[in-house]
Amino acid sequence: MTNMETERPRGWMSSFLRQFIIQGSWNYRSMLGSGFSYCMIPLLRKRGLSGQELDDAVRSHMGPFNSHPYLAGLALGAVARMEGSGMNAEKIERFKRAIQGSLGGLGDLLIWGAWRPATLLLALVLVWAGAPPWIPVGVFLFLYNLGHLALRWWGYSRGLRYGEDVGVQLRSAELSRLGGRVFSGGTLLLGILVGAFLASRLAAEDPGALWSFSGIAAFGVGLKFGHRVLRGTTLVVVLVITLLTALGNA
Amino acid sequence: MPVSLAILGGLLALDATSVGQFMISRPLVAGTLAGWWLGDPGLGLEIGAILELFYIAGVPAGGSRVPETAPASVVAVAVAVSAGGLAGLALGLVAGLVTSELGGMSVGLQRHLVGNLFGWIEAGSMTAPKVTSAHLFSVLLDFVRGAVITAAAVVVGSWLSGVLVSRWPLPHETTVALVLVGAAVHLGALLKGFGGWQSRRAVFLVGLVAGIVGAYL
Numbered sequence: 001m002t003n004m005e006t007e008r009p010r011g012w013m014s015s016f017l018r019q020f021i022i023q024g025s026w027n028y029r030s031m032l033g034s035g036f037s038y039c040m041i042p043l044l045r046k047r048g049l050s051g052q053e054l055d056d057a058v059r060s061h062m063g064p065f066n067s068h069p070y071l072a073g074l075a076l077g078a079v080a081r082m083e084g085s086g087m088n089a090e091k092i093e094r095f096k097r098a099i100q101g102s103l104g105g106l107g108d109l110l111i112w113g114a115w116r117p118a119t120l121l122l123a124l125v126l127v128w129a130g131a132p133p134w135i136p137v138g139v140f141l142f143l144y145n146l147g148h149l150a151l152r153w154w155g156y157s158r159g160l161r162y163g164e165d166v167g168v169q170l171r172s173a174e175l176s177r178l179g180g181r182v183f184s185g186g187t188l189l190l191g192i193l194v195g196a197f198l199a200s201r202l203a204a205e206d207p208g209a210l211w212s213f214s215g216i217a218a219f220g221v222g223l224k225f226g227h228r229v230l231r232g233t234t235l236v237v238v239l240v241i242t243l244l245t246a247l248g249n250a
Numbered sequence: 251m252p253v254s255l256a257i258l259g260g261l262l263a264l265d266a267t268s269v270g271q272f273m274i275s276r277p278l279v280a281g282t283l284a285g286w287w288l289g290d291p292g293l294g295l296e297i298g299a300i301l302e303l304f305y306i307a308g309v310p311a312g313g314s315r316v317p318e319t320a321p322a323s324v325v326a327v328a329v330a331v332s333a334g335g336l337a338g339l340a341l342g343l344v345a346g347l348v349t350s351e352l353g354g355m356s357v358g359l360q361r362h363l364v365g366n367l368f369g370w371i372e373a374g375s376m377t378a379p380k381v382t383s384a385h386l387f388s389v390l391l392d393f394v395r396g397a398v399i400t401a402a403a404v405v406v407g408s409w410l411s412g413v414l415v416s417r418w419p420l421p422h423e424t425t426v427a428l429v430l431v432g433a434a435v436h437l438g439a440l441l442k443g444f445g446g447w448q449s450r451r452a453v454f455l456v457g458l459v460a461g462i463v464g465a466y467l
Contacts, residue, residue: 020269020270021268021269021270021385021389023267023268023271024268024269024385024386024388024389024392025364025368025384025385025388025389026267026268026361026364027361027362027364027365027367027368027388028361028362028365029365029366029368029369030365030368034364034368034381034384034385034388035385037381038381038382038385041378041381041382044378045378054377054378055375055376055377055378058376058377058378058381059372059376062368062372062376062381069271070271104311108309108311112309112310112311113309113443114444116273117306117307117440117443117444120276120278120302120306121306123278124278124299124302124303124306127278127295127299129464133282133285133286133291133292133294133295134282134291136278136295136299137278137279137282137295140273140276140278140279141272141273141274141279144272144273145272145273148271148272148273183444183445183450184450184453186440186444187441187444187445187450187453187454187457188453188454188456188457188460189457190437190440190441190444190454190457191453191454191455191456191457191458191459191460191461192457192458192460192461192464193437193457193461194434194437194457194458194461195457195458195459195460195461195462195463195464195465196461196462196464196465197430197434197461198458198461198462199461199462199464199465199466200465208427211427211428211430211431214431215430215431215434216434218431218432218434218435218438219434219435219437219438219441220438221435221438222307222434222435222436222437222438222439222440222441222442223438223439223441223442223446223447224438224442225439226439226442226443227307227308227309227439227443229435229439230307230308230435230436230439233304233432233435233436234304234317234347234351234432236432237304237343237344237347237428237429237432238344238347238348240428240432241340241341241343241344241428242344244340244418244419244420245337245340245341245414245417245418246417247419248417248418248419
């Protein structure tokens with residue numbers, strides 16, 4: 001490993017911290033493009049760019065780019081290294097276009113699809129168990145952000161280290177397999193939560209069983225149709241409560 | 251009180267997309283914080299946990315429009331505290347669920363506005379300071395949007411709940427059961443997202459039995 005491969009470019013910490021607000025200007029035109037450009041500015045300045053040169057470099061990063069926010073740092077680090085080694089803007093743009101799909105898909109699967117619901121389910125089990133408010137909230141925030149911050153740091157530091165070869169690192173890290181394990185843990189916690197709900201409804205006074213069977217049927221609907229019915233369900237709940245209020249005690 | 255709640259709603263709204271994504275914008279956290287702010291963290295936790303069941307299966311993939319949970323959770327708890335009694339939970343949840351959809355729409359509008367702002371900057375003489383200013387202005391805009399949504403929904407929701415509070419006909423236990431039936435659809439969808447019944451049934455059933463046994467212990 002040469003010095004060039006391990007040395008971090010000047011301005012890397014400022015750029016790393018800026019990625020916490022990389023989505024600050026998320027928009028339908030360039031998605032994360034403007035935020036990406038904003039995060040690159042400290043690195044470009046520390047490379048000695050100023051005036052028109054700096055403005056041109058900032059403009060070159062304004063193109064459409066999208067990624068999961070926690071993994072955007074991987075592309076950011078890689079681009080910082082590529083810029084430092086004098087790679088031309090066209091090659092860098094091609095790299096960004098090539099890697100964004102993987103970063104988005106992997107982050108959605110691993111974080112939004114697995115890690116976040118699994119840690120939330122743990123907190124909800126603690127709520128059901130009667131823990132005081134600060135315990136489930138504290139456990140969720142601590143555990144979730146442990147994974148969150150580790151992933152942000154891992155992505156950014158790998159990007160800085162491996163530059164355009166970071167794709168190989170992404171594949172060899174087997175994050176998808178990690179996601180599979182989190183899915184299993186989340187499923188176990190989901191089972192515990194549903195079991196606890198069912199038992200408490202069945203044990204309740206009449207018509208407890210009726211509510212339990214309704215809950216099982218509703219669970220089956222969600223399992224069958226997935227995300228397609230979520231908005232509709234919310235609307236039905238709002239309508240039922242509104243109707244009951246309208247028809248209720250005058 | 252709406253001003254302090256609006257600031258809380260605006261700050262929590264930032265976490266969802268613009269700043270950090272530390273998940274303090276999740277209903278479980280935002281609801282508890284709002285409850286603590288209003289002097290009833292237990293009620294905040296209860297409402298936050300129920301709202302969480304309605305949003306836990308959601309995946310904000312590729313910038314799709316999703317319900318906005320942070321101002322919604324603040325509004326739900328504020329309305330529940332304001333209504334009080336048996337109706338508080340039901341009316342608070344309705345206020346939260348409706349606000350989350352309106353909040354999601356306002357996020358979409360903001361993203362169009364920010365896109366236009368950067369389009370305008372790119373069309374002119376684009377400089378690094380202008381990009382920095384526009385980016386930070388967008389963050390501020392998100393805060394203001396969250397605060398306005400929270401304030402407006404708290405005012406309207408509290409007024410409506412004041413009018414309707416005496417009409418709610420169900421006891422607390424039945425209200426919770428009714429809402430949990432709706433939430434069960436979302437939990438079913440979550441299992442589908444985790445891999446579905448075929449691939450996860452063994453683990454799910456182990457958990458189910460553990461949950462039932464745990465409830466009776």
